[in-house]
Amino acid sequence: MAYVRVENAVKYFPREDGSEMLVLDGVSFEAKEFGITCLLGPSGCGKSTLLNIITGLERLEQGRAEVVSNHRESGKEDPRLGYVFQDPRLLNWKRVEDNLIFALKGMGIPREVWDERVEKYLSLVGLIEFRKQYPLYLSGGMRQRVGLARGLVIEPEVLLMDEPYSKLDHLTARKLREDTLEICARLKQTALLVTHDVEEAAFMGDRIVIFSPRPAHIADIFDNPLPPLERDMDDSRFIQFKKKLLQSVMRLIKTEEV
Ligand SMILES: Nc1ncnc2c1ncn2[C@@H]1O[C@H](COP(=O)(O)OP(=O)(O)OP(=O)(O)O)[C@@H](O)[C@H]1O
Ligand SMILES: [Mg+2]
Structure with missing residues (x-):
């Protein structure tokens, strides 16, 4: 690949x-x-x-x-390319799922797959129950997990961490x-x-x-x-x-x- x-x-x-x-x-x-x-x-x-x-x-x-x-x-x-930073750098005024959608949109990924992608990658990092939550209500570790899901959700050729x-x-x-x-x-x-x-x-x-x-x-x-x-x-x-x-x-x- x-x-x-x-x-x-x-x-x-x-x-x-x-x-x-x-x-x-x-x-x-x-x-x-x-x-x-x-x-x-x-x-x-x-x-x-x-x-x-x-x-x-x-x-x-x-x-x-x-x-x-x-x-x-x-x-x-x-x-x-997907990117995971030292600080998760999430948009705190957007819900967890919307942080992922923001990345999908930015990458020009078609709307039809957004929901499926969000579900898949939030489930992989163990945060599917928190999809509607705002980042500031999550622990530091959970925020970093959202950062990882956001890096992966675009299905990058290479993930940079x-x-x-x-x-x-x-x-x-x-x-x-x-x-x-x-x-x-x-x-x-x-x-x-x-x-x-x-x-x-x-x-x-x-x-x-x-x-x-x-x-x-x-x-x-x-x-x-x-x-x-x-x-x-x-x-x-x-x-x-x-x-x-x-x-x-x-x-x-x-x-x-x-
Ligand atoms: N935009 C810039 N302008 C000038 N110097 C820079 C710039 N970016 C980085 N540097 C310098 O280049 C060197 C390498 O920086 P870099 O951030 O790549 O190091 P690093 O290996 O990631 O370090 P760390 O483990 O502390 O994050 C440093 O001396 C830094 O001050
Ligand atoms: Mg560095």
Whole structure:
């Protein structure tokens, strides 16, 4: 269906003093089709910038970052992308279902399927009973679930998630990670998930792409030896994989200090 290809991506941002700051220094990787690819890296290395480049909000100075799809001729049509943010960014004056409809409408999806889609995706995130509720009457975890449903309801070629659990308490985040993993596996959803949490990456990622501190290059790419629904945080195989990721991240930090 669709995957993401990033080739030699170079991005600068202007500094206040007029000089240029190199953010992405030749980043290359391919994201897994039908799976979750985690972009793991320290704060400020350019992870969100890369998502903004994929969505077309920012431009690269060199290289390319694109969604490759066999349903679409490259360059002719924009890819259909779903987005889940750190804050759910819901429209608080619209009911839960209308937040989803707003996304469907924006994407030009025909009215005849709206109801069916809303029902399907609110059910998947466990919030069908709350379809008529206003977001401000929901808990933070529930709001984030609405954000996930809104990202999925347009049936995106690629779902982009930028630290979607980082503002939730430990247990809420843990449950939502498990549910996201199960939903994405069931839908065979191609997704990119940005995180700076090694355990989250080991749990969520079918592939983990490790970014160096800024200016970012790709330090390592690991494929998860465990299938999504067989990842148990107490299992020795999971712990071993997490250690491998941690070693790679620690090596980068040490190199930085020298
Ligand atoms: N529009 C912009 N103009 C200038 N500098 C920017 C802009 N957007 C981001 N930056 C800078 O680019 C660098 C990378 O930012 P980015 O938000 O991509 O990092 P990140 O890896 O997502 O970090 P975090 O994990 O903290 O969210 C930072 O130093 C940031 O200050
Ligand atoms: Mg970010």
